[in-house]
Amino acid sequence: MCKTQPVNLVEEHFIHISMCKCCKRIGLHYTNLLCSFRILEFKSFASSIIKTNFNYNAVYFPDQTNRIIISTCHQDIQFCFTEPEFYDFQHAMNEALLMLEVHIAIQEP
Numbered sequence: 001m002c003k004t005q006p007v008n009l010v011e012e013h014f015i016h017i018s019m020c021k022c023c024k025r026i027g028l029h030y031t032n033l034l035c036s037f038r039i040l041e042f043k044s045f046a047s048s049i050i051k052t053n054f055n056y057n058a059v060y061f062p063d064q065t066n067r068i069i070i071s072t073c074h075q076d077i078q079f080c081f082t083e084p085e086f087y088d089f090q091h092a093m094n095e096a097l098l099m100l101e102v103h104i105a106i107q108e109p
């Protein structure tokens, strides 16, 4: 990301999603992890998150909690969400996609 002022797409409790006005990269900031994507990569990531069913994909962890493991662009780093965390994440992805479409639409001449 550059040092220019980013456009906020989603700003929620643990999730901030913004786009750099300069290089158009999208930053997904979840708690203290920051992943960055090109626009098409982000759209594909967000769409696949929205379509993912928690119960079908959840894994039982040793602390007796079901969690879903979500791959990132780096093969050794995964998100790991409980069910409520995952629904919040899905909601944020949905909102980010809508905001991104709006932003792209108003940018076009």
Ligand SMILES: [Zn+2]
Binding pocket: 001, 002, 003, 020, 021, 022, 023, 024, 025
């Ligand atoms: Zn940038």
